[in-house]
Amino acid sequence: MKYKNKKKCHVRQNYITKHYSAIIGEDRENFEYKGLSHEKYRNKRVKLNFNPNKKDRKNSWIDKKSRISRKNKFGKKKSWRFDKSDYEKL
Numbered sequence: 001m002k003y004k005n006k007k008k009c010h011v012r013q014n015y016i017t018k019h020y021s022a023i024i025g026e027d028r029e030n031f032e033y034k035g036l037s038h039e040k041y042r043n044k045r046v047k048l049n050f051n052p053n054k055k056d057r058k059n060s061w062i063d064k065k066s067r068i069s070r071k072n073k074f075g076k077k078k079s080w081r082f083d084k085s086d087y088e089k090l
Contacts, residue, residue, distance in 0.1 A: 001025040001032050006087040013075040024090050031071055035063040046089050052080035
């Protein structure tokens with residue numbers, strides 16, 4: 001289900017959690033994603049080298065664990081981009 005080409009990874013807002021999520025894979029009905037945040041939560045997140053939102057100066061963290069949810073739970077694709085150095089964390 002994960003994208004083989006990491007450049008296809010993108011960001012969408014999750015309507016359930018109200019947070020942005022890194023979409024790391026998809027099939028016909030579902031997205032595989034990892035949550036994005038400004039906060040480090042215990043040992044469950046990894047710090048990104050660069051925030052995907054270039055307008056935001058705060059540090060960005062991504063969940064270590066991926067989740068799967070229906071496509072209709074997400075908003076439109078954002079124009080944010082991940083830095084090449086962060087691909088290994090996706």
